[in-house]
Amino acid sequence: MNARPEKLVVVGAGSWGTTFAKVLADSAIERGVVEPEIVLWARRPEVAEDITARKRNTDYLPDIDLPACLSATTDLAEAVAGAGLVVLAIPAQEVRGHLPTIRAHLDPAAVVVSLVKGLERGTDARMSELCAEELGLPDERFAVVSGPNLALEIARQEPTATVVASADPATAEWIAVRTSGPYFRPYTNTDVTGVEICGVVKNVIALAVGICDGLGYGDNSKASVITRGLAETARLVESLGGQAETLAGLAGLGDLVATCASPLSRNRTAGRHLGQGLSVEEATARLKQTAEGMKSVSAVVDLARRHGVEMPISEAMNAVIAGALDVDTLAGLLLARDLKPEGRS
Numbered sequence: 001m002n003a004r005p006e007k008l009v010v011v012g013a014g015s016w017g018t019t020f021a022k023v024l025a026d027s028a029i030e031r032g033v034v035e036p037e038i039v040l041w042a043r044r045p046e047v048a049e050d051i052t053a054r055k056r057n058t059d060y061l062p063d064i065d066l067p068a069c070l071s072a073t074t075d076l077a078e079a080v081a082g083a084g085l086v087v088l089a090i091p092a093q094e095v096r097g098h099l100p101t102i103r104a105h106l107d108p109a110a111v112v113v114s115l116v117k118g119l120e121r122g123t124d125a126r127m128s129e130l131c132a133e134e135l136g137l138p139d140e141r142f143a144v145v146s147g148p149n150l151a152l153e154i155a156r157q158e159p160t161a162t163v164v165a166s167a168d169p170a171t172a173e174w175i176a177v178r179t180s181g182p183y184f185r186p187y188t189n190t191d192v193t194g195v196e197i198c199g200v201v202k203n204v205i206a207l208a209v210g211i212c213d214g215l216g217y218g219d220n221s222k223a224s225v226i227t228r229g230l231a232e233t234a235r236l237v238e239s240l241g242g243q244a245e246t247l248a249g250l251a252g253l254g255d256l257v258a259t260c261a262s263p264l265s266r267n268r269t270a271g272r273h274l275g276q277g278l279s280v281e282e283a284t285a286r287l288k289q290t291a292e293g294m295k296s297v298s299a300v301v302d303l304a305r306r307h308g309v310e311m312p313i314s315e316a317m318n319a320v321i322a323g324a325l326d327v328d329t330l331a332g333l334l335l336a337r338d339l340k341p342e343g344r345s
């Protein structure tokens, strides 16, 4: 196999992409790498200029100083060329459109990492499936990084753990070394499907928790939604061949708790706005950033239905986002379901 280049690239200079590039840079500095090459691809020239010239991303991470070794470009081909690691950090619905350019310039030994917590609408594809299909990427060169990873807290260097999942443990370890640092601790596993699905569905559950907030419900309601949300996530993970242990880990319970508890979560915030009576359009406009749950929920329920998996909270969220269900009738609908024993089934 060709040697893997040490240039590291993040595609997407939003809040998580920029923070992840900082994680890579701080890890390289900590490990004593001489002149680390860490590049962000930004869609907008003013964002690239802000990062390269001022080491700031004012739009997405105001007040955060970025490492001196970070630079940014708007040229995706130039960014990807010669990189050993290509990290995808753009909204799920935008990924497919960028893959032909990435494929044309991808180093034959490069690893692709997805930070994306969404499914593609229309195909229900996970990012691992999209990359395999559109990049012709073998499983051992793909990984997903997911966990309780609210970008702003990590940008502020608050201690955080995450999961790096790849079918090939050596690939996961290679990435773990390059992300590990003074405030970021990756754990590795091989359950790509489980980690991806946990990250996607927790955004849908966070919408439901946000609606509880917006309606003025307290912690009992929210804990009930979180716990039953985890149960329906488990059913989908297992039906797709993922592992039950992943649910109890950082990418499962860890991320669900962080997102559903945090005022920083865009998905929870979007749900709160819906609960307070805003329309889907109004809630989306308020956010100005990606709330993957709103976009992916239809793909989640489609995937679940195709696999015969019951996901009542996701179904209800899908109906709310489609404008077919009023948030005021949500609780009654969920509570009126048939009585059954507690558990995953």
Ligand SMILES: NC(=O)C1=CN([C@@H]2O[C@H](COP(=O)(O)OP(=O)(O)OC[C@H]3O[C@@H](n4cnc5c(N)ncnc54)[C@H](O)[C@@H]3O)[C@@H](O)[C@H]2O)C=CC1
Residues within 6 Å of the ligand: 012, 013, 014, 015, 016, 017, 018, 042, 043, 044, 060, 089, 090, 091, 092, 094, 115, 116, 117, 118, 149, 150, 151, 152, 288, 289, 290, 292
């Ligand atoms: N922000 C966070 O705390 C975390 C986010 N994620 C996931 O990371 C992914 C990226 O999220 P964020 O960086 O937070 O989003 P963001 O909303 O902060 O930024 C999105 C980025 O994608 C770019 N973008 C939007 N439309 C595009 C298009 N058509 N083509 C190319 N680029 C486009 C934007 O310019 C921006 O740079 C999402 O899937 C999200 O669920 C995962 C973990 C944590």
Ligand SMILES: O=C(CO)COP(=O)(O)O
Residues within 6 Å of the ligand: 117, 147, 148, 149, 150, 151, 203, 206, 255, 258, 259, 264, 265, 266, 267, 268, 290, 291, 292
């Ligand atoms: O995925 C996240 C934390 O791990 C961020 O969640 P939001 O996209 O809801 O802000």
